[in-house]
Amino acid sequence: MHARSPDDGSAAKTGDWPAGSGLFSSLRFAAPPIPEGRTPKRVLLTCATSLLGSFLLDRLVRAGVAEVRCLIRARDAAHGLSKLAERVRGHGLDFGAVEGNVVPLAGDLSQPRLGLSPDAYDELARTTEMIVHNGSFDAGPALASPRAETVVSGVRALIALAASERLKPLHHISTLLTIAGSGTAHLRYILEDDRPSPLGTDRPGTADSRRAAEDLVREASSRGLPAAIYRPHAIAAAAEGVLRSGDTPIGAWTRAIVDTGAAPEADLPLDFAPADYAADVIVHVLRTQPPDGRVYTITHPAAGELSALVDRLRNRGYSIRDIPYDRWAQDVSALIQSPGHPARQLAPLISETGTATGQMRPHWFFPEFSCTNTIRATANAGLDPPPAGTAYLDGLLDRFARSGLLPPPSAVRQRPSDAATVVAPGERSARLLSALTPRISRFVRETSAYRRSCTHGLALEDLRRFVAGELPAQLTEIAAFERMAAEFGSSPAGDLFRKMTQAARTVRPVLREAAAELEVDPAQPVPQGAVDFGCFMTELSHRARPGAAAAVLRTNLLLWCAVSAELLLTLRGLASTPAAIVRYLEQFEHPPVDILSTCADVLVAAVELGEDGDDIAAAVRRAEAALRGYFKTVVGDPVH
Numbered sequence: 001m002h003a004r005s006p007d008d009g010s011a012a013k014t015g016d017w018p019a020g021s022g023l024f025s026s027l028r029f030a031a032p033p034i035p036e037g038r039t040p041k042r043v044l045l046t047c048a049t050s051l052l053g054s055f056l057l058d059r060l061v062r063a064g065v066a067e068v069r070c071l072i073r074a075r076d077a078a079h080g081l082s083k084l085a086e087r088v089r090g091h092g093l094d095f096g097a098v099e100g101n102v103v104p105l106a107g108d109l110s111q112p113r114l115g116l117s118p119d120a121y122d123e124l125a126r127t128t129e130m131i132v133h134n135g136s137f138d139a140g141p142a143l144a145s146p147r148a149e150t151v152v153s154g155v156r157a158l159i160a161l162a163a164s165e166r167l168k169p170l171h172h173i174s175t176l177l178t179i180a181g182s183g184t185a186h187l188r189y190i191l192e193d194d195r196p197s198p199l200g201t202d203r204p205g206t207a208d209s210r211r212a213a214e215d216l217v218r219e220a221s222s223r224g225l226p227a228a229i230y231r232p233h234a235i236a237a238a239a240e241g242v243l244r245s246g247d248t249p250i251g252a253w254t255r256a257i258v259d260t261g262a263a264p265e266a267d268l269p270l271d272f273a274p275a276d277y278a279a280d281v282i283v284h285v286l287r288t289q290p291p292d293g294r295v296y297t298i299t300h301p302a303a304g305e306l307s308a309l310v311d312r313l314r315n316r317g318y319s320i321r322d323i324p325y326d327r328w329a330q331d332v333s334a335l336i337q338s339p340g341h342p343a344r345q346l347a348p349l350i351s352e353t354g355t356a357t358g359q360m361r362p363h364w365f366f367p368e369f370s371c372t373n374t375i376r377a378t379a380n381a382g383l384d385p386p387p388a389g390t391a392y393l394d395g396l397l398d399r400f401a402r403s404g405l406l407p408p409p410s411a412v413r414q415r416p417s418d419a420a421t422v423v424a425p426g427e428r429s430a431r432l433l434s435a436l437t438p439r440i441s442r443f444v445r446e447t448s449a450y451r452r453s454c455t456h457g458l459a460l461e462d463l464r465r466f467v468a469g470e471l472p473a474q475l476t477e478i479a480a481f482e483r484m485a486a487e488f489g490s491s492p493a494g495d496l497f498r499k500m501t502q503a504a505r506t507v508r509p510v511l512r513e514a515a516a517e518l519e520v521d522p523a524q525p526v527p528q529g530a531v532d533f534g535c536f537m538t539e540l541s542h543r544a545r546p547g548a549a550a551a552v553l554r555t556n557l558l559l560w561c562a563v564s565a566e567l568l569l570t571l572r573g574l575a576s577t578p579a580a581i582v583r584y585l586e587q588f589e590h591p592p593v594d595i596l597s598t599c600a601d602v603l604v605a606a607v608e609l610g611e612d613g614d615d616i617a618a619a620v621r622r623a624e625a626a627l628r629g630y631f632k633t634v635v636g637d638p639v640h
Contacts, residue, residue, distance in 0.1 A: 059282075121161075232278045270305055
């Protein structure tokens with residue numbers, strides 16, 4: 001009897017994808033599991049011909065996998081092997097080093113039984129010990145709905161295979177693009193295991209399809225399938241090696257900037273995951289961590305700014321002007337319509353925001369994100385990406401030029417300078433909020449409390465010092481809120497700080513409970529960072545105007561809530577953690593959307609009434625510094 005590959009369409013609805021995207025109701029995860037704790041000998045790898053896929057193949061073989069079964073769209077096995085060899089060599093790797101471990105399978109994820117014969121499918125189900133599905137953005141962006149639906153149906157087929165004959169771990173490589181749009185739901189910082197918010201567009205596309213695919217894996221994991229999800233950021237070229245034209249999103253960004261002769265006026269991160277580094281992380285995690293449904297974000301830990309890439313292009317002689325973000329997005333939209341243009345890789349970012357003009361939305365559309373699971377899983381593993389500095393970018397551009405992706409400056413048509421652009425009031429407000437929003441991920445990763453929680457954990461003494469600092473700092477905050485509420489009277493700013501006064505008073509008893517449970521000595525010295533933070537808040541309450549006060553409150557909430565959410569991940573996993581400290585931090589686990597929205601309204605209104613934006617920005621910088629100093633002394637740096 002052949003292993004059943006469900007294709008009857010009897011699926012339950014999952015997430016926000018159209019009906020039929022869920023798992024089949026008849027699918028069971030009762031097969032005997034593959035033993036854990038050893039390197040698998042036979043692994044099924046999909047999309048091995050992509051940049052990341054080629055490095056995954058190389059790293060799996062290096063890790064001791066005897067047989068990597070590569071599912072490839074091809075006429076037959078010989079054609080598949082030839083196609084794979086060409087792509088692997090094209091990505092700068094030695095195919096001869098892996099050829100003896102490769103078993104090419106001519107198949108198709110969109111077809112029943114993966115496009116295999118019944119006997120071949122049965123053999124695959126019986127003898128495969130692990131499935132690595134490279135469904136990353138680098139494996140081919142879905143530019144149209146039918147392709148997007150294939151993303152979901154392909155994952156559903158692989159889950160069915162994983163459940164057949166023997167329960168096989170499924171390592172699903174998704175994309176960080178799945179969190180795109182969560183910023184519009186007032187989420188500014190996403191934990192890895194949080195489910196991203198839907199885009200809410202009229203048509204499904206890349207981000208929605210990848211999100212729906214993740215939902216399938218989550219559902220399968222909750223029902224008993226060993227699984228893990230990986231979200232690499234834009235896959236970039238490895239530190240060394242050949243580069244095929246248009247293989248990477250960073251290449252698409254480069255061509256879009258060069259061909260439009262313009263760069264967007266926006267504070268955008270130049271974030272990416274080099275293919276070799278991403279493959280190293282994935283293979284390390286799948287060998288060392290239990291496939292328990294966790295999500296691993298893979299990105300460069302020291303990402304720079306898009307402006308750094310623009311500077312390197314200008315240094316090579318390209319004429320690039322700065323234009324408003326929405327204008328640039330419209331220009332790129334025109335490039336996307338050109339068949340074969342590398343900028344087509346940016347289509348999901350340009351066209352899936354739900355706007356008529358197809359504008360990309362920085363920052364408030366694409367939120368910041370946590371990498372805690374990945375940091376903990378790779379601690380002391382020696383996995384470091386190449387520095388994301390000038391040398392790396394120049395080397396990348398050199399390879400783009402050699403591959404033909406980047407034309408010489410003399411071949412680029414010069415574009416006339418634009419006339420002055422009138423910026424709409426709504427766009428001005430959005431730019432202001434973006435400029436005054438702190439880099440949350442960077443702040444969290446630089447915070448001593450977070451670093452200690454990732455490396456050494458948090459001891460009871462750390463928690464006592466934290467509460468000893470919170471007790472006086474919170475009282476100072478309450479006094480500052482009361483003073484600003486009185487100063488701003490019946491205005492929206494006054495109402496905002498009256499609400500904050502009440503909120504702070506509400507959580508005060510929970511903090512006292514934590515102090516009692518931890519037996520905090522009332523005579524214990526107050527950490528200097530707590531003293532300095534209190535002084536800053538007191539000074540702010542005496543001098544700040546409404547815009548600066550609202551901007552500081554917004555900054556403090558965004559940063560404090562992100563750090564609290566990360567610390568809770570550690571504290572909930574420790575049996576020795578006092579329940580009261582968990583209850584206290586839970587008050588800040590999720591940023592208060594209504595308060596943040598009011599802060600933004602007060603801030604924008606204050607600037608429109610003439611409050612100095614530079615003064616507001618200076619207050620925000622001081623708030624960040626005060627909060628950073630607070631954490632540095634309340635929970636000290638880990639000892640190396």
